[in-house]
Amino acid sequence: MNRHALRLLATAVAAGTLVTATACSGSKAADATKLASAPVVKQAVTLGTSADSTGPDPAVPGAKSGGTVTVLQTTDFSHMDPARVYSAPNQTVDLLLTRQLTSYQYAGGVTKLVGDLATDTGVSSDGGRTWTYTLKQGLKYQDGSPITAQDVKYGIERTFEATLSGGPNYLQTWLTGQANYSSAYPGPWNGQDLPAIEVPDARTIVFHLKSAHADFPYAVAMQAYSPVPKAHDTKQAFDMDPFSSGPYRIVSHDADKSLVLARSAGWSQATDPVRHAYPDQWKFEFGGQSLDIDQRLIAANGADSTAMTFNAQVTGDVAEQVLGTPSLRARTVDQVSPFSTYFDINDRRITDVKIRQALLMAFPRQQVRQIFGGPLYGDYSNTILSPVTNGFQPYDLYHAPVTGDPAAARKLLAQSSNPHPTIVFAFANTGQWQQAAVAVASALGQAGFHVVTHGVDDKDYYDEIGNVDNTFDLYAAGWGPDWPSADTVIAPIFDGRLIAPDGADTMLFNDPAVNAQIDKINAETDLAQQDKDWAALDKKIMGEAPIIPWVDLRQVSLYGPGLGGVHLGFIGTVYPLDVYVK
Amino acid sequence: MTSLLADAPVPEATEPTALPQGRSPAKLAWRRFRRDRVGVASAAVVGLFFLVGLGAPVISWLYGKDPYTTYGQNQPGLLDDFGYPTGPMGGMSSHFWLGVEPGLGRDVFMQLVYGIRTSLLISLAVVALVTVIGTLVGIVAGYAGGAVDYAVGRVIDVILCFPATLFFVAFIPVAQAAFVKPTQEVPTWLRATTVVLVLTAFGWAATARLVRGQVLSLREREFVQSARVIGVSPTRIVFRELLPNLWTPILISASLAVPAYVTTEAALSFLGAGMVEPTPDWGRMIQRGAQVYSADFSYMLFPGLAMLIFVLAFNLLGDSVRDALDPKSNR
Numbered sequence: 023m024n025r026h027a028l029r030l031l032a033t034a035v036a037a038g039t040l041v042t043a044t045a046c047s048g049s050k051a052a053d054a055t056k057l058a059s060a061p062v063v064k065q066a067v068t069l070g071t072s073a074d075s076t077g078p079d080p081a082v083p084g085a086k087s088g089g090t091v092t093v094l095q096t097t098d099f100s101h102m103d104p105a106r107v108y109s110a111p112n113q114t115v116d117l118l119l120t121r122q123l124t125s126y127q128y129a130g131g132v133t134k135l136v137g138d139l140a141t142d143t144g145v146s147s148d149g150g151r152t153w154t155y156t157l158k159q160g161l162k163y164q165d166g167s168p169i170t171a172q173d174v175k176y177g178i179e180r181t182f183e184a185t186l187s188g189g190p191n192y193l194q195t196w197l198t199g200q201a202n203y204s205s206a207y208p209g210p211w212n213g214q215d216l217p218a219i220e221v222p223d224a225r226t227i228v229f230h231l232k233s234a235h236a237d238f239p240y241a242v243a244m245q246a247y248s249p250v251p252k253a254h255d256t257k258q259a260f261d262m263d264p265f266s267s268g269p270y271r272i273v274s275h276d277a278d279k280s281l282v283l284a285r286s287a288g289w290s291q292a293t294d295p296v297r298h299a300y301p302d303q304w305k306f307e308f309g310g311q312s313l314d315i316d317q318r319l320i321a322a323n324g325a326d327s328t329a330m331t332f333n334a335q336v337t338g339d340v341a342e343q344v345l346g347t348p349s350l351r352a353r354t355v356d357q358v359s360p361f362s363t364y365f366d367i368n369d370r371r372i373t374d375v376k377i378r379q380a381l382l383m384a385f386p387r388q389q390v391r392q393i394f395g396g397p398l399y400g401d402y403s404n405t406i407l408s409p410v411t412n413g414f415q416p417y418d419l420y421h422a423p424v425t426g427d428p429a430a431a432r433k434l435l436a437q438s439s440n441p442h443p444t445i446v447f448a449f450a451n452t453g454q455w456q457q458a459a460v461a462v463a464s465a466l467g468q469a470g471f472h473v474v475t476h477g478v479d480d481k482d483y484y485d486e487i488g489n490v491d492n493t494f495d496l497y498a499a500g501w502g503p504d505w506p507s508a509d510t511v512i513a514p515i516f517d518g519r520l521i522a523p524d525g526a527d528t529m530l531f532n533d534p535a536v537n538a539q540i541d542k543i544n545a546e547t548d549l550a551q552q553d554k555d556w557a558a559l560d561k562k563i564m565g566e567a568p569i570i571p572w573v574d575l576r577q578v579s580l581y582g583p584g585l586g587g588v589h590l591g592f593i594g595t596v597y598p599l600d601v602y603v604k
Numbered sequence: 605m606t607s608l609l610a611d612a613p614v615p616e617a618t619e620p621t622a623l624p625q626g627r628s629p630a631k632l633a634w635r636r637f638r639r640d641r642v643g644v645a646s647a648a649v650v651g652l653f654f655l656v657g658l659g660a661p662v663i664s665w666l667y668g669k670d671p672y673t674t675y676g677q678n679q680p681g682l683l684d685d686f687g688y689p690t691g692p693m694g695g696m697s698s699h700f701w702l703g704v705e706p707g708l709g710r711d712v713f714m715q716l717v718y719g720i721r722t723s724l725l726i727s728l729a730v731v732a733l734v735t736v737i738g739t740l741v742g743i744v745a746g747y748a749g750g751a752v753d754y755a756v757g758r759v760i761d762v763i764l765c766f767p768a769t770l771f772f773v774a775f776i777p778v779a780q781a782a783f784v785k786p787t788q789e790v791p792t793w794l795r796a797t798t799v800v801l802v803l804t805a806f807g808w809a810a811t812a813r814l815v816r817g818q819v820l821s822l823r824e825r826e827f828v829q830s831a832r833v834i835g836v837s838p839t840r841i842v843f844r845e846l847l848p849n850l851w852t853p854i855l856i857s858a859s860l861a862v863p864a865y866v867t868t869e870a871a872l873s874f875l876g877a878g879m880v881e882p883t884p885d886w887g888r889m890i891q892r893g894a895q896v897y898s899a900d901f902s903y904m905l906f907p908g909l910a911m912l913i914f915v916l917a918f919n920l921l922g923d924s925v926r927d928a929l930d931p932k933s934n935r
Contacts, residue, residue: 342899389677392687393707453892456881457708464674474789477880
């Protein structure tokens with residue numbers, strides 16, 4: 023996940039910050055405790071069989087077809103062209119407009135990766151470097167024309183076009199073996215062909231990767247790798263009005279105001295194991311603050327009774343009302359999202375592992391979380407991997423109390439090269455982070471650190487901490503995996519060879535042993551073995567304390583009383599695929 | 605000539621009443637002020653604020669708390685899981701008279717008391733500088749006239765039509781970054797100095813224009829003309845003839861400027877360009893209050909009330925001072 027994802031996380035964090043006010047000064051402590059212990063759904067995603075992939079998607083109990091769902095969003099989707107889709111809301115709307123070789127099936131609370139356009143999750147050969155997919159029969163676009171393997175290839179070729187920026191770059195890198203993939207293959211608009219993808223017939227597609235990737239089936243589930251028919255490629259204009267391979271097509275799109283989707287003529291439930299298309303129509307309304315959206319969903323007047331939102335969080339202003347009223351509480355989505363937040367320790371500046379461990383030991387995780395809304399903000403984490411990642415093993419290497427342990431930190435500092443180190447704590451200069459800086463400075467000060475707090479302009483925060491020569495020691499960062507494999511977490515964040523301006527390795531961690539281990543795990547062809555090894559590597563890296571794990575974020579969103587089948591999906595938004603009008 | 609000289613340079617405002625009773629203008633003004641009940645009351649309130657601001661460390665010592673300790677985070681039970689005070693009215697109790705701050709759990713009363721210090725020190729420094737600079741520039745421009753007056757007048761025009769608030773917000777962080785390395789903290793005194801200097805840079809123009817106008821009208825008056833004719837030096841004319849007649853408008857504008865700068869300073873902190881954590885500050889308290897008001901209304905109430913009372917009292921005091929010094933002016 024690249025900078026876009028980080029931006030997205032920044033928004034997620036900003037949205038999370040709104041969830042500050044819950045228990046009114048007059049409300050009882052009992053209420054607060056009840057909210058605090060709300061259950062959170064966490065699970066890993068397994069590979070489904072070809073039987074799972076056949077379709078149709080198991081029916082949602084009680085669901086029926088028909089009706090119109092209104093989706094209230096603060097802003098329009100910045101991109102709908104699959105090649106440019108990366109942020110969570112964009113990916114979510116493309117769930118309705120695109121299909122992929124594989125996709126995530128959510129049934130009975132369990133998420134599985136299954137074949138979507140393909141009959142299964144893929145067959146690998148050549149030690150995980152060649153992947154073959156066979157397309158199902160009867161796949162059609164919005165106009166009833168057939169979806170072919172050539173279209174899947176063309177859709178992937180389009181992602182190489184330099185002008186179609188913003189999307190993920192996994193497949194492009196894997197197919198060419200180059201980070202600067204556009205120089206190896208510029209894209210299809212000038213008639214060039216990508217030889218690394220073979221299409222022997224209209225229903226077979228073969229990928230030849232430069233190196234082994236056992237998690238390839240997860241990568242092709244990303245919306246960026248959707249089929250696009252060459253005849254309907256309108257280039258840049260595709261972004262506003264993509265040609266749909268999914269269950270709905272665009273009827274009208276008034277940028278920044280509204281978007282209307284109606285059923286696609288070509289899509290059939292029989293071939294689709296991951297999507298339901300219960301509503302006849304989707305109406306999106308853009309604009310308005312999160313609070314306006316909350317208030318409309320609370321009131322649920324008229325058409326708003328069947329309204330929902332993908333990612334507008336319940337704001338602090340109404341949180342107490344929503345979570346304290348059973349009828350409103352019953353229609354909220356309240357789950358841990360895939361986003362993890364942590365504090366980077368700059369490994370180039372703090373080279374003594376004892377000092378890093380002392381920082382981790384003294385860090386006031388609870389005090390800082392409290393400023394951001396306490397339990398509503400998220401769950402404490404002690405690991406690099408989040409519970410939504412496959413192979414996640416809970417462990418607590420340091421047993422650091424969430425309030426920080428200054429005495430233990432002092433002991434660690436006494437054994438280190440400098441018992442009173444100076445720590446520059448950088449933060450985005452917002453009211454809440456300024457307060458957090460006070461808590462951090464106070465707690466670390468008790469442990470013997472000399473803390474310098476340094477506010478960075480909110481807009482520049484990610485650029486400043488992304489600077490490899492930054493002069494900070496401690497700063498907050500976050501990550502959301504692109505698919506539930508540790509390959510999209512540990513490899514990008516902790517591979518020291520990838521340290522670059524605006525890279526993901528913002529803690530500037532570079533351990534040759536870890537780099538070698540990442541290569542070794544990536545070469546493994548058995549996903550289960552990979553998961554086990556990633557979990558072990560997670561623990562090994564934490565032994566060097568490059569980050570202070572903080573919280574896995576939580577999303578609380580309202581939906582109208584006339585809707586059913588609403589839940590949070592892997593992307594970290596409220597999923598539209600199982601939603602029905604009661 | 606003699607008749608001109610006989611026209612003594614007595615401040616014209618007090619002239620009619622001064623002669624029969626033989627009281628000095630200051631005494632007369634004081635008499636009028638004492639009769640103004642609103643003025644006396646507001647003076648008492650303002651005095652109390654000054655006393656609290658100056659005596660903040662004493663109050664802290666008597667009260668047994670300081671504005672920096674995060675009591676709510678250190679003592680379990682003061683804040684709930686979500687960081688909000690557990691007690692009624694923002695956690696008001698015999699230990700925490702005005703409750704505790706949501707999130708960090710600092711003492712609200714101590715924050716308010718120390719916040720007065722910040723606000724008053726900054727605004728008084730700005731008013732002192734603005735008055736001195738504005739008066740000097742105004743007198744020079746008004747007395748010299750001609751090209752000097754023209755040049756100064758245009759500079760004042762530019763400054764007055766400049767979008768000052770935008771400039772503050774944009775310029776203050778830049779100015780601070782220029783002096784301090786990123787690995788160092790911006791010292792509190794530097795932050796305060798920057799705020800004072802930037803506010804002064806834009807504040808003197810209004811005073812200067814006011815004084816210039818007064819000087820222009822005084823300059824042509826007989827007592828100044830006669831002084832000039834008998835060869836009095838310009839310095840002496842400015843200080844002995846003009847300045848005594850200018851005290852009234854200067855004093856009034858200064859007394860009305862103090863509350864204006866208190867609110868400006870608070871606004872800057874509210875916008876994130878003024879004083880930052882952990883320096884206690886009213887503007888930042890109100891900003892935080894605006895974020896949490898639905899869950900903890902009292903955290904917005906107390907700083908808001910304190911500021912309202914202070915600004916109101918100071919404005920009323922300014923009005924009373926004007927009434928006392930310049931009874932002819934019409935409210």
